[in-house]
Amino acid sequence: MVRPYAMTKGRTRPDGREFDLIALVVSDVPDSPDLPVGPEQGLILHLCRGNALSVAEVAAELDLPLGVVRVLLGDLLAAAFIRVSRPVPPALLPDEHILQEVINGLRAL
Template identity: 60%
Template structure:
């Protein structure tokens, strides 16, 4: 058996899906074993919007892993939701939340949430406004 450029799939301790997929990296390896986004206190709902902070520092490559860089690159062109980032990075949402917590602590991104439904105007009020506008 020949060794592939990225290592031998039959090497002890190496777990591969198949020859094309490469080695399996467990989610806890990407997050350093963490399951929560950190002490920021921010909840990363699926619909929370993440924007690259232009005034934020350019993070050092020694601090960030490749998954952090992927999230930054996805946020660079436009604001993305947490769900979109998870899909774009092909990572589990839990991992993306932890990595976004790191980026938020470093000041690389900002997070905003859409207006909660409880704070939206009542449908009855909106209908009255529409009827009033039609009467004009």
């Protein structure tokens, strides 16, 4: 068993930006044993290869603390092994009333 501080080299925060729990992580890196990543980061790349998972889902799948996963994701992002898309802020989402009107309009057709 590897201690979390060993996986993150003693860091408690990712270098660069913070990751929201619902931010989506995708890896387009082909499966290769030659990548300069640790075993946990390799698992993250495998999980997210062609499949968008939230930061929370990655932490749950790996059974690792969220802080550790955020640090590992920060390293992968800095190395350009993953893409992270930010969630849409609630203020930019369409109003529920407008969506209901669209549904009603479509049903009227």
